[in-house]
Amino acid sequence: MADGAVRSIVIVGGGTAGWMAAAAFARFLGPPFDIRLVESDEIGTVGVGEATIPQIRLFNDGLGIDEDEFLRATQGTFKLGIAFDGWRAPGQSYIHAFGSIGRPLGLIAFHHYWLRARAEGAAEGLWDYSPSALAANANRFARPNESGLPSGIAYAFHFDASLYAAYLRSYAEARGARRIEGRIADVARRGEDGFVEAVTLAGGQRIEGDFFVDCSGFRSLLLGEALETGFEDWSRWLPCDRALAVPCAPVRPLTPCTRATAKAAGWQWRIPLQHRTGNGYVYSSRHVSDDEAEATLLAGLDGEALAEPRRLRFVAGRRREAWRGNCVALGLAAGFLEPLESTSIHLVQAGIARLLQLLPGGAIDPSYAAEFNRQTAREWESIRDFLILHYHANGRDEPLWRACREMEIPASLTEKIALFRAGGRIFRTEEELFTEVGWLQVMLGQGIDPVSYHPLADRLAPEQLREFLSLASSHAGHVAGRMVDHADYVAQRCAAAPRR
Numbered sequence: 471m472a473d474g475a476v477r478s479i480v481i482v483g484g485g486t487a488g489w490m491a492a493a494a495f496a497r498f499l500g501p502p503f504d505i506r507l508v509e510s511d512e513i514g515t516v517g518v519g520e521a522t523i524p525q526i527r528l529f530n531d532g533l534g535i536d537e538d539e540f541l542r543a544t545q546g547t548f549k550l551g552i553a554f555d556g557w558r559a560p561g562q563s564y565i566h567a568f569g570s571i572g573r574p575l576g577l578i579a580f581h582h583y584w585l586r587a588r589a590e591g592a593a594e595g596l597w598d599y600s601p602s603a604l605a606a607n608a609n610r611f612a613r614p615n616e617s618g619l620p621s622g623i624a625y626a627f628h629f630d631a632s633l634y635a636a637y638l639r640s641y642a643e644a645r646g647a648r649r650i651e652g653r654i655a656d657v658a659r660r661g662e663d664g665f666v667e668a669v670t671l672a673g674g675q676r677i678e679g680d681f682f683v684d685c686s687g688f689r690s691l692l693l694g695e696a697l698e699t700g701f702e703d704w705s706r707w708l709p710c711d712r713a714l715a716v717p718c719a720p721v722r723p724l725t726p727c728t729r730a731t732a733k734a735a736g737w738q739w740r741i742p743l744q745h746r747t748g749n750g751y752v753y754s755s756r757h758v759s760d761d762e763a764e765a766t767l768l769a770g771l772d773g774e775a776l777a778e779p780r781r782l783r784f785v786a787g788r789r790r791e792a793w794r795g796n797c798v799a800l801g802l803a804a805g806f807l808e809p810l811e812s813t814s815i816h817l818v819q820a821g822i823a824r825l826l827q828l829l830p831g832g833a834i835d836p837s838y839a840a841e842f843n844r845q846t847a848r849e850w851e852s853i854r855d856f857l858i859l860h861y862h863a864n865g866r867d868e869p870l871w872r873a874c875r876e877m878e879i880p881a882s883l884t885e886k887i888a889l890f891r892a893g894g895r896i897f898r899t900e901e902e903l904f905t906e907v908g909w910l911q912v913m914l915g916q917g918i919d920p921v922s923y924h925p926l927a928d929r930l931a932p933e934q935l936r937e938f939l940s941l942a943s944s945h946a947g948h949v950a951g952r953m954v955d956h957a958d959y960v961a962q963r964c965a966a967a968p969r970r
Contacts, residue, residue: 487801
């Protein structure tokens with residue numbers, strides 16, 4: 471390798487982010503790279519149970535992981551979308567379902583034909599054309615290739631984050647990554663360029679590296695503290711700053727979707743795993759006390775609480791640079807976006823993929839960091855806008871929700887809403903994460919209705935339009951109808967071993 475090239479990578483911190491990075495580096499880099507991960511048993515991780523989006527399957531597939539084995543090891547279940555209860559108004563619900571809704575025809579998307587039919591009083595509900603939504607509502611699941619049809623289904627997982635980290639640790643260590651136990655007491659920087667030179671453990675051991683990956687959580691030990699990278703605060707748009715998390719006993723039916731229920735001062739999550747149900751309340755401390763929030767959370771559980779609620783504090787936002795010098799931050803060390811759309815693990819995954827694409831073959835050139843930071847900023851901002859949409863477009867009457875409805879939102883989101891409201895137009899830029907179908911569901915679910923549709927939708931004769939929509943709803947219903955009960959599917963394919 472060229473002189474000055476990266477040969478040793480030191481990952482600071484374990485947890486989901488650290489061991490995802492270690493597993494990916496061990497899989498795709500291997501020798502001559504030296505992969506070491508430093509973590510301390512004294513320091514806990516934030517992981518409280520994870521819901522994911524379909525991109526996680528690309529990561530696991532890239533590692534060559536057997537899906538059923540992974541689910542058994544992590545007490546995992548399947549996920550077809552996220553159900554939102556009470557966000558538009560109390561008592562109203564919708565789902566952000568994965569996969570397709572109908573199919574495009576000609577030059578325009580399916581929803582323009584649906585909008586025309588709805589205007590003429592001849593359409594079913596939008597989600598009647600979504601196989602994933604119909605299956606989720608019926609608690610049914612099957613993998614797409616098992617239905618015998620081009621299904622339009624996409625899926626992700628729920629799993630225990632601590633078990634996923636342990637699973638990836640075994641994977642990474644089996645492929646040469648080394649774990650070093652210890653608490654970091656000091657970070658040394660080079661005088662000539664300010665790069666991180668080494669970390670020193672509390673026992674005095676010095677660990678040098680060519681490149682460092684900061685997975686130290688909210689503390690951001692390297693990027694935030696040592697390299698003094700500033701933080702961009704987004705709490706003016708995402709006002710929740712506290713969370714409580716608690717597991718409860720597993721309940722039935724075993725739903726193949728995450729549930730997010732709006733509350734007076736925030737929202738409550740529900741993540742069904744095999745051995746328990748993960749629950750949490752994300753809330754604004756300006757609108758409810760910690761004790762009141764805990765009472766709300768416990769009152770909303772579907773089963774008996776299995777532990778005392780765990781308290782978390784955070785500020786929504788990101789580090790202004792995710793790569794500085796010879797250090798990249800992943801996970802909470804890079805920033806925080808609340809788990810409303812299950813994007814936490816995806817942001818780790820995307821950061822790893824981006825780093826592998828830009829890994830220097832020689833000396834670390836500033837252009838690599840600049841491109842990494844440009845792509846990272848664009849991704850974080852697009853996800854930020856998607857989350858703000860849930861808060862801003864609401865019909866609730868509590869102080870938090872009135873303030874969110876009245877707040878000034880980013881220009882990028884204002885433009886997206888205006889395009890949709892004017893004529894159902896949705897455009898993605900620079901390969902942003904959420905699809906047109908995702909934006910469509912949340913826009914409509916939150917009560918933003920287009921006043922018109924694309925004029926090409928008028929090219930179909932009325933009977934052609936009826937037939938087109940009928941075929942779409944029949945296909946969605948047929949796909950969902952051929953699936954089996956989700957709990958039965960998990961029990962037959964990937965049931966975890968009984969717990970002792």
